[in-house]
Amino acid sequence: xxxxxxxxxxxDGEELIADNLLDFSHLSYVHAKTLGGxxxxxxARPLIEKIDAQGQRGVKVSRFVQNVEASPFYRKFxxxxxxxxxxxxxxxxxxxxxxxxxxxxxxxxxxDDNSRAVLLHSCQTLTPETDTSTHYFFQQSxxxxxxxxxx
Numbered sequence: 001x002x003x004x005x006x007x008x009x010x011x012d013g014e015e016l017i018a019d020n021l022l023d024f025s026h027l028s029y030v031h032a033k034t035l036g037g038x039x040x041x042x043x044a045r046p047l048i049e050k051i052d053a054q055g056q057r058g059v060k061v062s063r064f065v066q067n068v069e070a071s072p073f074y075r076k077f078x079x080x081x082x083x084x085x086x087x088x089x090x091x092x093x094x095x096x097x098x099x100x101x102x103x104x105x106x107x108x109x110x111x112d113d114n115s116r117a118v119l120l121h122s123c124q125t126l127t128p129e130t131d132t133s134t135h136y137f138f139q140q141s142x143x144x145x146x147x148x149x150x151x
Contacts, residue, residue: 008135008136008138009136012133018096021098021124021126022061023046026042027041028041028043033072035071037068037071037072040065040068041065041086044065047063048061049062060091060092061090062088063087064085065085065086066086067083067085067107068086069084070083070084074118077118078116080106081106084106084107085104086104087103088100088102090102096125096127098123098124100123100124102122103117103120105118119142121140122138123137124137124138
């Protein structure tokens with residue numbers, strides 16, 4: 001079972017939102033006290049791959065950040081007694097949809113051991129509202145076994 005968070009935001013324009021969705025280095029600065037928590041995200045070199053298959057076009061962006069402190073957002077899910085290895089792997093499908101798997105697990109845990117990991121899944125999309133404004137739809141889910149303050 002998954003827990004979900006969903007929102008619709010009304011934004012002026014869509015360029016900055018699209019820029020942020022294409023480059024998660026902004027987490028280090030814009031969301032430093034919540035999602036980011038470390039400048040290492042901005043410093044990690046992303047792997048960028050072209051998506052052009054089964055009628056879909058876009059880019060896959062993978063960013064791996066090793067041995068960093070748990071972000072304030074992750075600490076809401078559980079207590080950590082070590083630093084984390086974090087990952088952000090997402091498909092940005094043109095013109096404006098992001099599908100992401102991200103998370104973090106304690107340093108030293110095996111890559112397939114998610115018993116102490118935070119796992120997040122997100123879908124975000126932009127839809128023009130007017131010539132100057134945009135609807136920004138956001139959904140994020142995580143396994144329901146993870147504790148959080150929204151319960």
